[in-house]
């Protein structure tokens with residue numbers, strides 16, 4: 001799904017109105033119904049609801065929501081900011097609501113009343129039309145709402161947050177839930193914004209998506225529909241060579257678990273064969289824990305010191321549990337220089353690269369690098385001030401290095417060499433656990449070996465990893481799940497997407 005800017009969504013709005021011969025007011029009603037559909041499913045009739053409405057269409061949504069909630073028996077107290085003229089749809093909904101209940105006007109800060117405890121708040125002050133710093137009466141209302149302990153539900157976006165770029169001002173609603181229309185906005189994916197957005201949910205308001213076909217966006221959201229199109233059926237007439245042969249260069253003394261987790265994930269993702277190159281001391285561990293793997297045994301007992309023969313493999317992954325011994329670093333350099341096909345590079349291999357930035361030019365184009373934020377900082381040689389800067393540095397690096405950067409975190413960003421970013425839709429905080437990254441590396445390498453393009457392998461891998469993590473969390477809980485559970489639940493992904 002494309003992630004559009006506020007201006008592009010407005011374009012899609014107009015397209016829908018024209019294609020369906022409906023008015024903007026009718027579209028506003030649909031948006032209000034979609035919000036109310038979500039809201040009534042997740043809240044009770046018991047508490048009074050205060051709805052704060054601005055003078056634009058976000059406020060118009062709020063007023064329409066208030067009408068619908070009153071009709072459903074909720075106790076509603078609406079407010080309207082009248083510091084300037086209302087949009088026509090906002091005014092139309094205000095007169096409708098005024099026939100049902102008294103609407104309190106707020107013109108200046110003096111009109112603000114004390115907000116009681118134990119109510120619910122709907123924030124419909126400012127939406128995607130935000131175009132300047134929030135000050136004055138809007139800022140005063142936002143501060144007052146934020147100062148209460150009440151649950152806050154933001155309509156479309158938390159008021160004060162721009163949809164497409166970070167805000168510099170402080171007056172931004174801190175919502176518990178954001179119910180966003182039709183598609184997620186770019187700002188919902190930045191970790192710094194979680195405090196404002198709370199948990200966010202997409203509700204469908206029936207915009208005609210074919211109207212977005214020609215709209216260019218550098219951002220997209222990898223949802224289930226995208227994955228269904230991407231994943232291929234396994235051919236009936238097949239043998240293990242059909243599904244690729246992986247070489248995994250991994251492990252060091254005390255870090256053999258990483259090699260095992262990645263190797264097991266490679267097989268659980270469907271590759272035909274995995275050969276793991278490990279130091280001698282890991283043989284019993286890896287062979288016992290994963291008898292399906294073939295071993296290539298390094299002459300050194302503790303660390304990898306020799307690059308095995310790399311011919312004949314359909315994909316190679318390097319880095320998990322390797323450590324950064326100088327001999328191991330030499331192996332990485334040799335691999336980068338001698339490989340022409342894209343590699344999957346993770347963990348220790350990324351740190352070795354960070355210490356040897358001049359090797360970056362040897363990385364085969366379209367290789368997949370899977371850093372977490374700290375590893376990206378090391379690679380970039382700088383500390384990031386915030387998640388916006390981090391994302392943009394990743395984009396700059398992916399373009400410059402002509403690689404795919406999988407920037408791990410909530411909504412993992414898969415950044416293409418073109419600069420296009422695909423945010424992932426699966427996963428949960430339970431994935432932030434030791435060994436989770438090793439599992440991801442295994443999954444991505446496995447898809448690459450099975451003939452998926454590096455771009456698809458990265459997106460599929462991240463999605464499947466999150467999906468398995470969600471399945472694991474349902475049974476084991478977010479806190480209780482561990483990395484090997486992600487591997488164990490990988491078949492759930494294939495059951496749901498491949499069969």
Ligand SMILES: NC(=O)C1=CN([C@@H]2O[C@H](COP(=O)(O)OP(=O)(O)OC[C@H]3O[C@@H](n4cnc5c(N)ncnc54)[C@H](OP(=O)(O)O)[C@@H]3O)[C@@H](O)[C@H]2O)[C@@H](O)CC1
Pocket residue numbers: 009010013027028031054055056057058059060061084087125126127128129130131132133134135138155156157181182205207
């Ligand atoms: N397709 C969809 O998704 C649909 C979207 N819909 C809804 O429409 C919403 C967008 O509505 P919108 O364009 O009218 O803008 P909104 O956010 O209400 O702002 C209103 C006005 O406030 C002003 N203003 C700006 N910044 C300010 C500031 N800092 N402090 C004070 N004032 C400020 C500025 O006006 P100005 O003062 O510049 O004339 C601006 O125009 C969207 O979020 C969704 O809820 C649905 O109804 C239907 C389908």
Ligand SMILES: [K+]
Pocket residue numbers: 058123124125126127154155156157158159
């Ligand atoms: K809002």
